Amino acid sequence: DTAVSQTPKYLVTQMGNDKSIKCEQNLGHDTMYWYKQDSKKFLKIMFSYNNKELIINETVPNRFSPKSPDKAHLNLHINSLELGDSAVYFCASSLTVNTEAFFGQGTRLTVV
Amino acid sequence: DQQVKQNSPSLSVQEGRISILNCDYTNSMFDYFLWYKKYPAEGPTFLISISSIKDKNEDGRFTVFLNKSAKHLSLHIVPSQPGDSAVYFCAGTASKLTFGTGTRLQVTL
Numbered sequence A: 001d002t003a004v005s006q007t008p009k010y011l012v013t014q015m016g017n018d019k020s021i022k023c024e025q026n027l028g029h030d031t032m033y034w035y036k037q038d039s040k041k042f043l044k045i046m047f048s049y050n051n052k053e054l055i056i057n058e059t060v061p062n063r064f065s066p067k068s069p070d071k072a073h074l075n076l077h078i079n080s081l082e083l084g085d086s087a088v089y090f091c092a093s094s095l096t097v098n099t100e101a102f103f104g105q106g107t108r109l110t111v112v
Numbered sequence B: 001d002q003q004v005k006q007n008s009p010s011l012s013v014q015e016g017r018i019s020i021l022n023c024d025y026t027n028s029m030f031d032y033f034l035w036y037k038k039y040p041a042e043g044p045t046f047l048i049s050i051s052s053i054k055d056k057n058e059d060g061r062f063t064v065f066l067n068k069s070a071k072h073l074s075l076h077i078v079p080s081q082p083g084d085s086a087v088y089f090c091a092g093t094a095s096k097l098t099f100g101t102g103t104r105l106q107v108t109l
Helices: none
Strands: A004-007 A011-015 A019-025 A031-037 A043-050 A052-057 A064-070 A073-080 A087-094 A100-105 A107-111 B010-014 B020-026 B032-038 B045-051 B056-059 B062-067 B072-077 B087-092 B098-099 B103-108
Touching: A004 A087, A004 A100, A011 A019, A019 A031, A019 A087, A031 A073, A031 A100, A043 A064, A043 A073, A043 B098, A073 A087, A100 B045, B010 B020, B020 B032, B020 B087, B020 B103, B032 B062, B045 B056, B045 B062, B045 B072, B072 B087
Parallel strands: A011 A107, B010 B103
Antiparallel strands: A004 A019, A019 A073, A031 A043, A031 A087, A043 A052, A064 A073, A087 A100, A087 A107, B020 B072, B032 B045, B032 B087, B056 B062, B062 B072, B087 B098, B087 B103
């Protein structure tokens, strides 16, 4: 019974394509996040939503667009994929802002 | 600007001994600190946390120490077990979690 689940786990796609990664949490948390782990293994926040409202939007290209249809879901859509987008993307949730976050298993995106 | 630094990319410790993982931060607004453990091909798992008003928090084999004046925290694992082998991330938060680059711990037999 996975707390934070994201799909797909692996995604290989060509440059220029548009793709989405889905995330769902069944913990009843109010806050959800997207993190990116790059080739240097650095975990960096991209977006944070609290009660479906965007509260953190780091310096991320506007090709990346998060969508939160409800508190339990935060999907990430990426347009016009580039080679540099290749990374592992983690979804996470927390009870509120500033409490410990629980992470999904990650989606390894490879752009070829 | 890396606000959370883990200067040791790797650490090897013998089973049964103490593992000490270190973390330094620069953001004085951080009011809560966390340690996460990550196995390959899995997401980070929350391990232990500490509020900035405390200097120590203990949970079983894991203890986190915070030295605010030095902007330094450390995670002690004692005794270390082979299953502790993983990458450990420290993180600080004011309004968002900011992670360090991780330390790979290898516990040898």
